[in-house]
Amino acid sequence: MAELVTAVEAALAPRWSVAGGPARRTRMTVLDTFDWRLHRSGATAVVTGPPAGTRSLVLTTPDATLTAPLAEEPETRLVPGDVPPGPLHDHLAAVLDVRALLPLTTVTATEREVRVLDDERKTVVRLHVGADAVRVQELKGYAGPARAVREALQGAGITVLDAPDVPALLVAAGHEPGRLPGRLDPAPTATTPAPVAVALVLRSFLEQLEANVPGAVADLDPEFVHDLRIAVRRSRSAIKLAGDALPADAAARAAAELKRLGDVTTPVRDLDVHLLDLPALAGRLEAFAPDTLDPFAAHLARHRTGEQRTMARALTAARTTRFLTWWREVLDATVDGEAGDAAPVADLAAARLARAHKRVLKLGGAITPDSPAEDLHTLRKRAKELRYTVDLFAPVLEPAPAKAVVGELKGLQDVLGAFQDSEVQRDALVRIAADMTAEQTARRPVPVTTLLALGELAAHLAADQTAARARFAERFARFTRPAVGRHVATLTGGRA
Amino acid sequence: MKVLATYAIKGGVGKTSAAVNLAHLAARDGLRTLLWDLDPQGSATYLFRVRPKVKGGGRALVRGARALDDAVKATDHEGLDLLPADFTYRSLDLELDALKKPTRRLRRLLDPLADDYDLVVLDCPPSVSLSSESVVHAADLLVVPLVPAALSLRSYEQLVAFLDALGEGGHDGARVRRPDVLAFWSMVDRRKKAHRDLVAGSAATYGTSDVVVPNLAAVEQMAERREPVTASAPRGPAAQAYHRLWVTTRERLGTDPA
Numbered sequence: 001m002a003e004l005v006t007a008v009e010a011a012l013a014p015r016w017s018v019a020g021g022p023a024r025r026t027r028m029t030v031l032d033t034f035d036w037r038l039h040r041s042g043a044t045a046v047v048t049g050p051p052a053g054t055r056s057l058v059l060t061t062p063d064a065t066l067t068a069p070l071a072e073e074p075e076t077r078l079v080p081g082d083v084p085p086g087p088l089h090d091h092l093a094a095v096l097d098v099r100a101l102l103p104l105t106t107v108t109a110t111e112r113e114v115r116v117l118d119d120e121r122k123t124v125v126r127l128h129v130g131a132d133a134v135r136v137q138e139l140k141g142y143a144g145p146a147r148a149v150r151e152a153l154q155g156a157g158i159t160v161l162d163a164p165d166v167p168a169l170l171v172a173a174g175h176e177p178g179r180l181p182g183r184l185d186p187a188p189t190a191t192t193p194a195p196v197a198v199a200l201v202l203r204s205f206l207e208q209l210e211a212n213v214p215g216a217v218a219d220l221d222p223e224f225v226h227d228l229r230i231a232v233r234r235s236r237s238a239i240k241l242a243g244d245a246l247p248a249d250a251a252a253r254a255a256a257e258l259k260r261l262g263d264v265t266t267p268v269r270d271l272d273v274h275l276l277d278l279p280a281l282a283g284r285l286e287a288f289a290p291d292t293l294d295p296f297a298a299h300l301a302r303h304r305t306g307e308q309r310t311m312a313r314a315l316t317a318a319r320t321t322r323f324l325t326w327w328r329e330v331l332d333a334t335v336d337g338e339a340g341d342a343a344p345v346a347d348l349a350a351a352r353l354a355r356a357h358k359r360v361l362k363l364g365g366a367i368t369p370d371s372p373a374e375d376l377h378t379l380r381k382r383a384k385e386l387r388y389t390v391d392l393f394a395p396v397l398e399p400a401p402a403k404a405v406v407g408e409l410k411g412l413q414d415v416l417g418a419f420q421d422s423e424v425q426r427d428a429l430v431r432i433a434a435d436m437t438a439e440q441t442a443r444r445p446v447p448v449t450t451l452l453a454l455g456e457l458a459a460h461l462a463a464d465q466t467a468a469r470a471r472f473a474e475r476f477a478r479f480t481r482p483a484v485g486r487h488v489a490t491l492t493g494g495r496a
Numbered sequence: 497m498k499v500l501a502t503y504a505i506k507g508g509v510g511k512t513s514a515a516v517n518l519a520h521l522a523a524r525d526g527l528r529t530l531l532w533d534l535d536p537q538g539s540a541t542y543l544f545r546v547r548p549k550v551k552g553g554g555r556a557l558v559r560g561a562r563a564l565d566d567a568v569k570a571t572d573h574e575g576l577d578l579l580p581a582d583f584t585y586r587s588l589d590l591e592l593d594a595l596k597k598p599t600r601r602l603r604r605l606l607d608p609l610a611d612d613y614d615l616v617v618l619d620c621p622p623s624v625s626l627s628s629e630s631v632v633h634a635a636d637l638l639v640v641p642l643v644p645a646a647l648s649l650r651s652y653e654q655l656v657a658f659l660d661a662l663g664e665g666g667h668d669g670a671r672v673r674r675p676d677v678l679a680f681w682s683m684v685d686r687r688k689k690a691h692r693d694l695v696a697g698s699a700a701t702y703g704t705s706d707v708v709v710p711n712l713a714a715v716e717q718m719a720e721r722r723e724p725v726t727a728s729a730p731r732g733p734a735a736q737a738y739h740r741l742w743v744t745t746r747e748r749l750g751t752d753p754a
Binding site for chain 2: 142
């Protein structure tokens with residue numbers, strides 16, 4: 001470092017004078033969300049500063065570098081609420097949504113600060129000289145000097161960085177920036193034997209499931225439980241749709257254990273959905289102020305603490321670990337084993353897709369304005385199965401018609417989802433209101449206004465359900481039009 | 497974002513010293529701080545070693561041809577930026593007078609900075625003018641240094657009368673919101689009985705605060721060292737006095753340290 005400082009001084013003289021500072025240890029922690037939201041948006045976030053001193057969060061985007069002081073070092077996660085109000089907070093809130101930034105790697109370096117001075121001995125550029133590179137810190141209002149200094153240093157053969165090379169640090173720590181769990185490896189083709197293809201897809205779901213367990217147990221952000229449940233749902237659906245391609249007893253055991261994992265995560269997810277939806281719900285109140293729901297929010301938060309503990313115990317229990325290990329062994333053995341005379345997966349895909357599509361058409365075609373709500377709920381399940389079938393066999397389906405079918409199906413699923421979710425949510429509000437009333441104490445009574453506000457929301461949700469029902473016929477007609485049928489026929493080889 | 501202005505009708509009473517040290521202490525407390533040197537003499541700008549030049553001059557800033565943010569310079573102190581003085585600020589009154597609602601202009605120019613700064617400190621030139629009205633309208637708090645002399649209190653009374661008059665209707669006829677006022681004693685020599693008596697007797701009569709900044713060489717040496725005394729001699733009596741002033745200022749602004 002001393003040699004590099006000397007080289008810097010020589011490169012900048014005589015145009016600029018410099019003032020050197022003491023060598024300082026700097027500890028830098030790189031952060032990103034589990035699903036690489038910053039990396040995907042071209043941004044980086046680091047917590048930096050002296051190991052025992054004031055720590056700052058530095059967010060570098062393609063357009064700006066934003067800095068904010070932190071009250072404390074993030075040990076396990078950092079959320080927008082940990083950052084003072086301002087542009088950096090606002091940017092994080094917009095990009096992260098409900099996700100948390102996680103510390104991914106920490107490096108410690110010794111740097112010497114060198115200040116570049118103008119003829120008034122004002123600092124116009126700050127340089128941070130490390131072991132083999134110089135980081136140029138541009139100061140507000142002094143872009144010109146920063147540019148000139150950078151050019152002078154580069155002209156002298158000195159390696160110049162404007163910011164830490166975050167991707168390189170992540171790779172050095174064993175991360176693959178941008179990679180999401182659940183990659184199909186290898187990806188099946190149309191001629192891959194059906195058992196192998198199904199096992200490959202299930203293995204990718206298993207990777208997604210396992211990858212989300214630690215974050216769910218540590219309660220880092222609500223998406224871990226959400227994505228874990230998606231992996232569970234997709235696995236269960238794949239077993240239901242194509243599990244006969246696997247050994248029978250294995251499929252049965254996996255189905256049971258996956259159902260258990262779905263069940264143990266349901267209470268936390270339900271509470272998360274209520275809590276995340278709370279601002280929108282509060283905004284719908286007409287007869288009451290939004291803060292009337294504060295006791296409701298407190299009740300949800302209290303229960304969530306207990307349910308999180310229960311879920312964490314279940315996810316880390318020996319039974320879960322044994323199942324996940326066993327399931328991976330079964331899938332690996334199927335992928336690597338002899339497929340015998342199994343048919344290619346393309347045949348299985350065509351047959352299952354045709355069957356799932358027919359079920360949707362039959363059920364949906366029988367629904368009239370007088371049909372009970374249960375019929376639409378059942379149709380929603382069949383529509384989900386059709387969607388999962390397309391997703392399951394996506395690697396071997398023609399992309400364009402598959403995308404078209406999914407797009408049309410989404411419209412139908414949206415209206416069926418709105419119909420069922422508003423009923424489920426309304427029932428949940430009633431149940432939670434009853435729980436709150438049963439649990440109230442003299443010191444923590446439930447205000448009557450809160451119960452009335454929940455009643456108002458239940459009425460809004462009932463209206464939502466009615467509105468969704470009114471949209472069903474048009475959406476279903478859209479889904480059953482000939483153009484969609486032709487796409488399905490392409491995917492199923494004419495079996496639909 | 498809060499705005500405080502160091503203000504006095506007379507010059508040489510310690511406005512710039514107060515502005516510079518308050519701004520430095522605010523930044524040290526973690527508040528993102530901007531010091532705007534509105535005095536064409538540019539003393540605060542000189543203290544921070546910044547060139548007293550704004551591209552386009554005061555006219556460009558006041559008319560909006562140049563955004564304030566484009567003219568801001570980082571000082572050598574973390575969290576503290578400076579909007580430098582420019583000699584063209586001597587014509588600020590004329591520039592403001594040419595605009596609609598001139599007394600509101602300064603506040604409107606500062607508003608876009610609310611996302612970037614927690615505190616703006618205005619170091620104002622000594623005057624009673626259109627610029628002064630504009631500063632009064634923009635500020636949440638006026639920090640007014642008084643030197644221990646009878647004429648000083650008379651100037652303070654004139655200032656209070658000026659603020660009251662603005663409250664009835666300013667330059668453009670509109671009422672100006674009356675900011676809070678924090679008057680403190682500056683350049684006090686405790687060896688002089690006259691100084692001691694004046695300081696002791698003023699609180700009840702004039703509502704001055706109990707903050708006293710003594711007349712110390714360290715404050716005068718700021719111009720030689722070219723940095724706030726709260727940076728060059730943080731443990732000395734001058735810095736401690738400014739720290740007390742900052743604590744009182746912070747309470748009056750309702751600004752918690754970051």
